[in-house]
Amino acid sequence: MALRMLILAFAAALLPLAGRAEEAPVRLYAPEALVETGIFTYILPRFTLKTRIPVDLVGAGDAEVQLGPEGQPVFEGLGQVWHVEAQGTPRENAARFAAWLGGEVGGRTVTAYAPEGVALFRLPEIAEQAEAAPVYEGDARLGHEVSRAQCARCHGVDRATRGAGIGSTPSFAVLRGMPDWELRFAGFYTLNPHPAFTIIDEVTEPFPEERPSPIVPIRLSLEELDAMLAYVAAMEAADLGAPLTHQ
Structure with missing residues (x-):
């Protein structure tokens, strides 16, 4: 939920x-x-x-x-x-x-x-507590299948597809190593170039007739998107090294 x-x-x-x-x-x-x-x-x-x-x-x-x-x-x-x-x-x-x-x-x-x-309300003070590991309730096996079927044309989604797709496009393992990986995957359909060829059932509108998808579209249900998140959460993240520093 x-x-x-x-x-x-x-x-x-x-x-x-x-x-x-x-x-x-x-x-x-x-x-x-x-x-x-x-x-x-x-x-x-x-x-x-x-x-x-x-x-x-x-x-x-x-x-x-x-x-x-x-x-x-x-x-x-x-x-x-x-x-x-x-x-x-x-x-x-x-x-x-x-x-x-x-x-x-x-x-x-x-x-x-x-x-x-005079302000009447403020944000609540939430007591600090140890962060519990998030629970991903999706079906990770389904998420792997969906990722292979829908995303491997551009991304490496597992060891077998590493190096496949578009060379400039980061693999799932690289994306998993980023601090905001969950936000990136949960909202990937809002990040360019995905809106031009992606539909999430019950969330996004169909493509207008005058502006169809330029490629075979990606279409996912919310269940499949949850499953992808569960799959990515369980995978080993790529080692991205130390953060970049500027002199």
Whole structure:
């Protein structure tokens, strides 16, 4: 689920889909004390302006996203830490809103709310704790198969395909050795040149008829993308040596 939220967060930040504007609004619940601060009249129009996704405040029983004591901590104020939680299996737009609120842009938007010049909310102080190794729930064997089928034309994805593909394109092992490898793989379809020939089901739009893919397209489901992440997580990273230093 964490990886699914990460993928949808990329879509929210980098691939706002204009055609989704007329879908039903995201249904958000927040306690009355929080609503009365006016925070939602400030942040919701900004989210909608950025993404064209409307958000309505509703009762707890009708909500698909709610703010309260459970879920991901997002901001602190009124004497408590507020958490965002998506209910059940949220629609894509609801997941995008939850990811936005829990992300850097949403956090800055909340903390910028300062009626009469006084900020009411701040980012939560999260106690330092030993980082647990992330758990990748995808099927690594499927991820290997998908990588060989979809990515080996450009990348070396394993020992057998090392040196294959395009010489200037880094192998999966090299990419795995980078500190931000997870973000690179989770959002690869947003990084050039991939948007021109990649479709992720339920995330990206089909290619316009007047601008088809210039090559045989890559098409992946979210399950297959999770599987690729699990495969890459388990592989041995290439030794990239010491970081470059500048004199």
